[in-house]
Amino acid sequence: QQPVQSPQAVILREGEDAVINCSSSKALYSVHWYRQKHGEAPVFLMILLKGGEQKGHDKISASFNEKKQQSSLYLTASQLSYSGTYFCGTGRNRDDKIIFGKGTRLHILP
Amino acid sequence: EPEVTQTPSHQVTQMGQEVILRCVPISNHLYFYWYRQILGQKVEFLVSFYNNEISEKSEIFDDQFSVERPDGSNFTLKIRSTKLEDSAMYFCASSGTSGGPYEQYFGPGTRLTVT
Numbered sequence: 001q002q003p004v005q006s007p008q009a010v011i012l013r014e015g016e017d018a019v020i021n022c023s024s025s026k027a028l029y030s031v032h033w034y035r036q037k038h039g040e041a042p043v044f045l046m047i048l049l050k051g052g053e054q055k056g057h058d059k060i061s062a063s064f065n066e067k068k069q070q071s072s073l074y075l076t077a078s079q080l081s082y083s084g085t086y087f088c089g090t091g092r093n094r095d096d097k098i099i100f101g102k103g104t105r106l107h108i109l110p
Numbered sequence: 111e112p113e114v115t116q117t118p119s120h121q122v123t124q125m126g127q128e129v130i131l132r133c134v135p136i137s138n139h140l141y142f143y144w145y146r147q148i149l150g151q152k153v154e155f156l157v158s159f160y161n162n163e164i165s166e167k168s169e170i171f172d173d174q175f176s177v178e179r180p181d182g183s184n185f186t187l188k189i190r191s192t193k194l195e196d197s198a199m200y201f202c203a204s205s206g207t208s209g210g211p212y213e214q215y216f217g218p219g220t221r222l223t224v225t
Contacts, residue, residue: 002152032214041201041216042153087153095141095205095212097155097166 001025003090005101012078013109020073020104022088031064031071032089032098035082042087045073075106083108112136114217116202122223123192131187131220133202140206142185143214144177146170146198153201159185192224 003024010018022031029050034042046057048064048071056062059076075082085105089098115134123129135142144156157167157177164177176188185204189196199219205212 034216036153041218044213044215047213089153095158095160095165097143097158097168098145098153098214099155100153102152 002099003031003088003101005086005088005104007104008102009105009107011107011109014080015077018075018078018082018106020075020086020088020106021070022072022090022101023068023070024090026069026090026092028064028066028069028090029093029096030091031062032091033062033071033073034087034089034100035084036087036103037084045086078106078108080108080110082106114202114204114215116200116217116220118220119218120221120223122225125194125224126191129189129192129222131189131200131202131222133185133187133204133217134183135185135202135204136215137183139204139215141165141204141212141214142177142179143203143205144187145201145203145216147201147219148198156187156200189222192222194224197222197224 003022006021031048033045036042050066062073064071085103087100087103089100117132142159147153157171158165174190178186201219202217203214205214
């Protein structure tokens with residue numbers, strides 16, 4: 001069963017913050033976040049494990065609430081380069097396939 | 111930085127023809143995957159491959175599809191008799207050296223157009 005992402009789309013001005021949420025009805029081992037620009041492959045951002053960890057690099061971070069089976073991706077002080085579609089994906093164990101959500105389209109305006 | 115490569119980047123074929131999509135995963139990875147993405151839609155899992163055999167496949171991956179790792183480097187997806195609805199972007203991904211969990215790195219994709 002695919003994870004549910006919200007919102008479906010976000011439009012921001014450069015410098016604003018965004019939060020993208022991902023939830024699953026099933027117990028998760030891992031949550032994967034990818035960004036995809038039009039016509040390109042998904043690019044790996046980060047993976048979070050059960051245990052409720054939080055990860056981040058640069059101005060993009062994410063959390064994973066295992067009890068709620070939810071993950072959130074935080075983009076702070078957004079840059080034009082952050083535009084794209086963000087997909088969360090979930091896995092049941094460490095080498096499991098990724099089941100992707102439908103994506104959240106993020107558009108950053110100058 | 112090592113990366114997954116895929117060939118061709120774009121293939122146009124007629125309905126009913128066989129196509130083979132090729133991938134070279136990252137060299138020391140152990141797990142291989144094929145995903146597809148119909149234009150404007152989400153990425154969908156097709157099949158995973160480990161230790162020279164399919165470990166899991168989706169309902170999309172019917173008898174028309176097959177995968178092979180013919181040598182130590184290539185990983186191929188064959189579609190025996192293409193249908194119009196097979197038109198999509200096909201991504202290969204690889205992951206896993208030791209330990210875990212494994213980040214999956216995607217190749218640039220092959221755009222398959224069936225006419």
